[in-house]
Amino acid sequence: MSPNDNSKSSNAHWGGRFTGGPADIMEKINASIAFDRRLFLQDIAGSRAHADMLVAQDILTPEDGKAINEGLELISQEILAGNFSFSEKLEDIHMNIESRLKELIGEPAGRLHTARSRNDQVATDFRLWVRDSLDDIDKLLCKLQSVLIDNSEKYADLIMPGYTHLQTAQPITFGHHLLSYVEMFGRDRGRFSDCRKRLNESPLGAGALAGTTYPIDRQHTAKSLGFDRPMVNSLDAVSDRDFALEFLSSAAITMTHISRFSEEIILWCSDSFGFIELSDSFTTGSSMMPQKRNPDAAELSRAKSGRVFGNLMTLLSVMKALPLAYSKDMQEDKEPVFDSMDSLLLSLNAIIGMVDDLKPIPEAMYMAAQKGYPTATDLADWLVTSVGLPFREAHKVTGKIVKAAYDKNLSLEDFPLTEMQSIDRRITDDVISVLSIESSISRRTSEGGTAPENVLASAAIARKRYL
Ligand code: ARG
Numbered sequence: 097m098s099p100n101d102n103s104k105s106s107n108a109h110w111g112g113r114f115t116g117g118p119a120d121i122m123e124k125i126n127a128s129i130a131f132d133r134r135l136f137l138q139d140i141a142g143s144r145a146h147a148d149m150l151v152a153q154d155i156l157t158p159e160d161g162k163a164i165n166e167g168l169e170l171i172s173q174e175i176l177a178g179n180f181s182f183s184e185k186l187e188d189i190h191m192n193i194e195s196r197l198k199e200l201i202g203e204p205a206g207r208l209h210t211a212r213s214r215n216d217q218v219a220t221d222f223r224l225w226v227r228d229s230l231d232d233i234d235k236l237l238c239k240l241q242s243v244l245i246d247n248s249e250k251y252a253d254l255i256m257p258g259y260t261h262l263q264t265a266q267p268i269t270f271g272h273h274l275l276s277y278v279e280m281f282g283r284d285r286g287r288f289s290d291c292r293k294r295l296n297e298s299p300l301g302a303g304a305l306a307g308t309t310y311p312i313d314r315q316h317t318a319k320s321l322g323f324d325r326p327m328v329n330s331l332d333a334v335s336d337r338d339f340a341l342e343f344l345s346s347a348a349i350t351m352t353h354i355s356r357f358s359e360e361i362i363l364w365c366s367d368s369f370g371f372i373e374l375s376d377s378f379t380t381g382s383s384m385m386p387q388k389r390n391p392d393a394a395e396l397s398r399a400k401s402g403r404v405f406g407n408l409m410t411l412l413s414v415m416k417a418l419p420l421a422y423s424k425d426m427q428e429d430k431e432p433v434f435d436s437m438d439s440l441l442l443s444l445n446a447i448i449g450m451v452d453d454l455k456p457i458p459e460a461m462y463m464a465a466q467k468g469y470p471t472a473t474d475l476a477d478w479l480v481t482s483v484g485l486p487f488r489e490a491h492k493v494t495g496k497i498v499k500a501a502y503d504k505n506l507s508l509e510d511f512p513l514t515e516m517q518s519i520d521r522r523i524t525d526d527v528i529s530v531l532s533i534e535s536s537i538s539r540r541t542s543e544g545g546t547a548p549e550n551v552l553a554s555a556a557i558a559r560k561r562y563l
Pocket residue numbers: 128132188189214215218422424426427428
């Protein structure tokens with residue numbers, strides 16, 4: 097058959113003015129059923145709301161409405177049971193369902209599409225799908241915050257090195273570190289919830305682009321589908337995909353958090369750090385090196401961020417030069433969103449599992465926290481508060497002390513007081529009390545600081561705020 101063969105019959109849903117059928121390649125590039133079948137529940141819900149409204153407005157008879165509803169219920173059961181046969185010839189989920197409805201109930205099926213276009217239909221279905229997904233994501237993010245908060249309380253005073261530039265900076269507690277992610281995921285929830293608020297308007301009733309001449313009631317369908325209100329402008333209603341872009345950009349930011357956390361888990365379980373252990377449940381072996389325990393779930397969660405960033409770029413590129421209103425380009429909106437949702441759910445579940453599973457190795461964290469002069473800032477602060485030096489000068493004096501201690505391969509705590517005094521004679525033995533990492537931590541009680549008492553208080557506040 098040549099690629100331009102049109103000997104087939106025309107499409108039953110829109111082929112009135114056609115004499116021939118589409119070329120194979122036309123059918124292939126046009127079909128979205130392979131992926132948009134995921135919208136079936138939303139499509140059926142949208143059709144039911146539309147049919148009920150048509151009946152309430154005397155556009156359809158109650159008998160037709162009843163037959164449509166019963167047929168759609170049957171179709172929903174068939175799809176859920178895996179007994180529905182999807183056809184590429186019928187392009188998409190909307191026409192697959194309508195065709196089956198025709199087989200089941202006959203003529204009334206043909207009245208369902210009164211005062212509706214696939215343009216407002218797909219916009220409605222997709223909004224409903226993204227809305228359901230946002231609710232699932234929120235539940236998972238909340239669960240993740242919950243395991244993080246539990247662990248932050250458990251490890252409120254577990255000392256570890258804090259880094260900047262991945263160089264030892266100041267000691268912190270593991271609980272404090274975990275709570276920083278509670279905040280990030282809290283902001284993520286805020287972004288998804290903003291997206292949900294803006295998304296929750298109904299495109300249904302916009303028709304193909306210009307509205308309809310039938311006396312429809314858009315408030316009715318908006319209400320029955322749980323939307324806050326109908327979208328104001330019919331052109332905007334069928335051509336807007338901001339909600340998908342907002343979903344993708346929020347998902348991309350969440351994936352950066354997941355990826356950073358994954359990266360830290362990978363570092364922490366490396367032999368060089370050895371700060372935590374993951375159990376057999378969250379590690380894999382190597383086929384060659386028998387000693388290996390690899391943190392594959394963390395690596396894959398880190399990597400999946402790339403797909404989600406790419407998906408955001410895909411949809412931005414699809415949308416950026418489309419004239420109003422609907423163009424078939426917009427059929428390409430679904431796969432990036434579906435793939436991002438799948439990646440996000442997998443990664444979130446994996447991170448929740450790993451946070452629950454990980455076991456800190458306190459000795460290793462403590463040993464690492466002692467390296468690299470982590471209490472140098474405490475010494476400088478002591479010179480400010482106890483000797484009265486300006487901070488810049490205190491910084492300079494401390495730098496000299498650190499260098500002298502480093503040259504002798506000694507920690508600040510082990511560096512003799514007399515030697516410190518030979519660098520600055522105003523130093524007294526009172527300084528010793530601020531040089532240990534324990535004191536460094538317990539004295540950092542400023543709002544949002546790492547002191548264990550702060551961590552416990554912050555965990556309690558987070559529990560109230562987020563869970
Ligand atoms: N499958 C289509 C999509 O996802 C449905 C809308 C088709 N509309 C049209 N005018 N051809 O965008």
